[in-house]
Amino acid sequence: MRSLHRGPRLGPSAHRDHRGATRGLALDLGSSRTRVWVPGHGVLPDPDVHGAPGADGPSGTGAGHGRPVRRGRIVDPDSCGRMLGRIADTALGADRTGTVIVLSHPVLTGPRHRAAARELLAALGPSTVIALDSARAAAASAGPRDGGPLLVVDIGAGLTEATLLVDDRVRDARQAETGLGDLDPAGPPTAVVHAVLEMVLDMWQQDRHGAVLGALRKGPLLTGGGAARPDITDRIAARLGTPVRLADDPATAVVRGAGMVLSSVLRQAATVALPTGRAG
Incomplete structure (x- = not known):
């Protein structure tokens, strides 16, 4: 059993000026499947279980053998990268300019997993990657x-x-x-x-x-x-x-909470982008 005391707040990237950000997606990389949330669409239907070797069925209760993520850790970066690429192509298209990806991860995920996930997501070409632990994502989805x-x-x-x-x-x-x-x-x-x-x-x-x-x-x-x-x-x-x-x-509570953070970031970016005065 692993333990942690006094973890950090949400990373500073979540509070930056994301000027120009207009699109994005939220991800929850799980051991049984990857959950995806897209503004305007909500949670997408199981994007990585169909045709994936060893993927779990609809119950989501399998051990995830053959999955690129197990026990909260990326064990097959190449396969995970291809899966994320397919998701990004579907949700964001080829041009990733002005996009934000919010990634939820287990609270006690180690630095190696976080670094690997960030590297894979950065390779997709988004403007910003924001990491959010699953506990705060779940709390966000539960409301104020x-x-x-x-x-x-x-x-x-x-x-x-x-x-x-x-x-x-x-x-x-x-x-x-x-x-x-x-x-x-x-x-x-x-x-x-x-x-x-x-x-x-x-x-x-x-x-x-x-x-x-x-x-x-x-x-x-x-x-x-x-x-x-x-x-x-x-x-x-x-x-x-x-x-x-x-x-x-x-x-889906975790990915929906991550989606709420994404929506907040996009609203903030839209507010910053608004002109401060009207043309004469």
Whole structure:
């Protein structure tokens, strides 16, 4: 289990003057599939599962064998680059001038994965690449909140993460390399539920300010494919002794949150581009 304390805010590129940016897309590189969000279209239908060797089916619960991304890491850069190229060609066209790509990634993804992802995306020719961790993306998709502590539990195909957000900053996070793809379809989801409980308990024991307890009282926000399974969510709520909140369409919550950041960037760019006066 990996852990993190006091993560950074959203990268400075998200607050720059993106003058000239008019188009873009948001990406969530997952172990079972890549989610894509495009302004005006929303979430695109599974752009990389059709015809991809070893790709998972519609359930999205496979282990992702043969996929270029596994357990939150790019394991086949060449294949990943080709996949991203197809996505960019479809969503942005050949001319990438004035485009922005927002990439969501697991909170505890290492620097090697982040660097590889940025390199692959830069090769596509966008004007800007913005990185956003999945916990804050999921929180954004859930709508406005009071800024107090929020516990986000993301249950994916190959990873499960628990992240404590305070004032939109990552205060603490845990990651387990256990996901839906590791479960026996005929048995109970014990491994995933145990991973969530272990991570939350560990964060609680390390918390000196009561933020975890405050977040638990409000109810953790569950996202990822696992949040669509009552056999998982009911067990987590019972074991934690608190109600849980489910993200709307949890399998796409992260990419939709990344899309909201993209929309904000494009609106900001449009506002900056407006003339300050009228012609006489």
